[in-house]
Amino acid sequence: MATHPQIPRPAVPSADTLAQKYETQVISQFNILQRRQRREARAQIPQLVETERQQLIAQAEADRQELQQAWDSFWTGLVANDTATVMAALGAAFEDNEAAAAAVGVHGDELSLTVEVPGIDVVPTRMPGTTAAGNPSLKKATKTELNDLYLLMVSGYVLVTVKEALATAPAIGSVHIVAFRQTRPDAYGHVSAEAVLAASFTRGSLTGIQWQTANAIQILNDASTELVCIQQGAARELKPIDPGANPEIAELLAAVDVETNS
Structure with a gap:
């Protein structure tokens, strides 16, 4: 029987996945001789990862709430035999x-x-x-x-x-x-x-x-x-x-x- 759906929050990329993305960017931006620039860029990766993770989590939760509200409205109509x-x-x-x-x-x-x-x-x-x-x-x-x-x-x-x-x-x-x-x-x-x-x-x-x-x-x-x-x-x-x-x-x-x- 149909039940009231509870929408899970969409998955977001892991910290390791995001860190790998930024590492790839560092490698593409600075050649092997630009050691200082690479080192400074890598030092910023943890903060970049944390910032992006929080943004993705917030967006995922906003999307979940919007979809949940739509399903809540649908369920209300369904159980009211609209x-x-x-x-x-x-x-x-x-x-x-x-x-x-x-x-x-x-x-x-x-x-x-x-x-x-x-x-x-x-x-x-x-x-x-x-x-x-x-x-x-x-x-x-x-x-x-x-x-x-x-x-x-x-x-x-x-x-x-x-x-x-x-x-x-x-x-x-x-x-x-x-x-x-x-x-x-x-x-x-x-x-x-x-x-x-x-x-x-x-x-x-x-x-x-x-x-x-x-x-x-x-x-x-x-x-x-x-x-x-x-x-x-x-x-x-x-x-x-x-x-x-x-x-x-x-x-x-x-x-x-x-x-x-x-």
Whole structure:
């Protein structure tokens, strides 16, 4: 979880390093025959070193205090759930995620998120198995197996995004998230976003989860509220959620900007 950062003072060159710098200057300024000038210049090195060290230390401390003040201000906004601060922190946190996630809004200690998930075509069509003789094989997955794996993947993306959001914004108490995917291009090459899963989590509901043993679908079912997930038919195909029947989901989808092909 994010903690209040304490900025250390930047390191400054050691006295030996600075002394070597001044020694190099002496050697470059006076040739070997200018013994007196070299001797007098070397005698001044300790004072030059001490003066420069104190200046560097003072500047380093001034820089540290300026950076600490900036972080203090940022932290104050973060723990107060200031919208701009929380959105900026989450934007930075989500930047390198495999699945594109975005913070949509902050209302008190409630956070709204979206996460884009790939289509089912990324799920491998063959699964490890064994032959009747017990030899390893790759069998073709059934439609039900493919759909179950796809839901597991979507659930995983949702949970990873929620966990990261709560770790980044320590004062957020609950998260509402919509997972969406892009539709296939229409006749004009345009795509849009369709929601495939929506859920809400409180910070407390994720406390104590056995992350190493529970799978993502189980965690989603046990820890979330307001779960909307439509699996249709005997093969349990994950179907799009009708935004017309779910105004809150429609509102989050409205904030999504998907790429289109002209």
